[in-house]
Amino acid sequence: MPDEKKFTVLDLLDLDLKEQNALNLRCIGGRKGLSREITTPDINRPGLALSGFYESHAWNRLQLFGRGENAFLKMLEEAGKTDNLEKLFSYPMPCCIFTHNLSPGKSFFSAAEAADCPVLQTDLPSSEFSSRVLRILGDIFAPQTTIHGVLVEVYGIGILLIGDSGVGKSETALELIERGHRLVADDVVDIRCVNGSILMGQGANKVIGHHMEIRGLGIINITHLFGVGAIRDKKQIQLVCGLEEWDSSKVYDRIGTEELTTEILGVRVAKLEIPVKPGRNIPIIIETAAMNERLKKMGYHSAKEFNQNVLRWLESENARALYFNRDDYL
Amino acid sequence: MTEVTVSIKNRAGIHARPAALIVQTASKFASNVWLEKGTDRINAKSIMGIITLGASFGTPIRILAEGKDEEAAAAAIQALFEARFEED
Numbered sequence: 289m290p291d292e293k294k295f296t297v298l299d300l301l302d303l304d305l306k307e308q309n310a311l312n313l314r315c316i317g318g319r320k321g322l323s324r325e326i327t328t329p330d331i332n333r334p335g336l337a338l339s340g341f342y343e344s345h346a347w348n349r350l351q352l353f354g355r356g357e358n359a360f361l362k363m364l365e366e367a368g369k370t371d372n373l374e375k376l377f378s379y380p381m382p383c384c385i386f387t388h389n390l391s392p393g394k395s396f397f398s399a400a401e402a403a404d405c406p407v408l409q410t411d412l413p414s415s416e417f418s419s420r421v422l423r424i425l426g427d428i429f430a431p432q433t434t435i436h437g438v439l440v441e442v443y444g445i446g447i448l449l450i451g452d453s454g455v456g457k458s459e460t461a462l463e464l465i466e467r468g469h470r471l472v473a474d475d476v477v478d479i480r481c482v483n484g485s486i487l488m489g490q491g492a493n494k495v496i497g498h499h500m501e502i503r504g505l506g507i508i509n510i511t512h513l514f515g516v517g518a519i520r521d522k523k524q525i526q527l528v529c530g531l532e533e534w535d536s537s538k539v540y541d542r543i544g545t546e547e548l549t550t551e552i553l554g555v556r557v558a559k560l561e562i563p564v565k566p567g568r569n570i571p572i573i574i575e576t577a578a579m580n581e582r583l584k585k586m587g588y589h590s591a592k593e594f595n596q597n598v599l600r601w602l603e604s605e606n607a608r609a610l611y612f613n614r615d616d617y618l
Numbered sequence: 619m620t621e622v623t624v625s626i627k628n629r630a631g632i633h634a635r636p637a638a639l640i641v642q643t644a645s646k647f648a649s650n651v652w653l654e655k656g657t658d659r660i661n662a663k664s665i666m667g668i669i670t671l672g673a674s675f676g677t678p679i680r681i682l683a684e685g686k687d688e689e690a691a692a693a694a695i696q697a698l699f700e701a702r703f704e705e706d
Binding site for chain 1: 634645658659660661663664665666667669670672
């Protein structure tokens with residue numbers, strides 16, 4: 289979101305957040321400044337700045353005023369020291385936020401109005417507000433990309449199906465849904481890199497929601513056809529399956545001990561290349577891939593374990609042959 | 619890579635029927651075709667993708683094509699935009 293379109297203070301107020309995510313913000317002053325842009329997903333407690341120390345002052349962050357800062361402001365106002373405020377508002381801060389439903393004195397409001405700096409208020413305590421706002425801004429400012437593919441959740445594993453158009457991504461997803469798995473997004477998957485290592489995928493557009501386009505059928509509504517149990521809003525991408533037309537000249541992985549990965553937004557994700565040809569039941573292969581992925585996460589790697597057993601068996605055969613001093617054992 | 623910029627000339631914007639027309643046209647060509655609105659780039663062979671763009675009347679759209687028949691592909695899609703998707 290932040291790259292082309294600016295994320296403004298008004299956007300922050302307009303965010304549709306629920307219950308434990310709500311910021312409960314409202315604007316109590318400096319309305320003209322609501323179009324100010326928020327450029328960094330971070331907050332600053334302006335205590336030092338209020339006392340007149342401006343070295344390394346992080347003016348470009350959201351300025352958070354808690355009980356302490358508010359008490360200090362009161363003290364300043366009573367003492368009639370308003371130069372500090374003028375100096376504070378000479379920086380183009382995105383906004384000032386007061387927690388605990390606190391509101392500052394008149395001189396603060398007039399300085400804010402004069403500088404067109406929005407003043408917001410929330411009923412949350414400072415610590416709770418900071419952790420919420422940092423999490424929310426972190427999501428908004430996370431690196432983002434859009435991929436042409438289908439995101440499904442199979443046995444709890446988020447699988448991104450990619451491939452050329454017409455290879456059967458949507459049909460595969462439909463069969464997976466029919467078998468009790470969930471659709472996250474069809475065709476256009478928005479991916480955000482959260483916390484630097486988690487790839488969160490979701491549909492690009494709420495209006496289009498969980499619809500799919502199936503050749504020959506047209507556009508279908510998955511929620512209505514299969515129920516709310518068949519959909520999910522977002523899901524971490526844990527496996528990428530590339531579907532491609534069977535190419536007889538290409539060598540496909542036959543053992544599975546080598547693990548392919550692909551990179552999305554700088555994060556490595558396991559990848560499988562699955563050749564498609566009539567008679568190959570792709571949904572069942574994907575289902576099995578998901579279960580195999582779960583096994584791997586639990587520490588059991590089918591292909592490696594199998595190969596180790598073979599090696600162990602060969603070794604014991606060799607040992608036996610050596611022991612009996614026979615070259616033609618068996 | 620062939621690149622053409624067009625704007626949407628039919629009042630209703632790109633809804634389901636124009637999206638289907640674009641996909642049908644794009645699918646006739648071997649080249650990869652994309653549509654771009656602002657920073658969003660989507661595959662022009664995907665109906666849901668095109669609808670997701672949310673392209674309304676007057677929006678500038680960039681047509682990008684890459685492949686052996688890219689010029690013909692871009693021209694065919696440009697013609698659809700110019701003909702207002704046979705609407706209005």
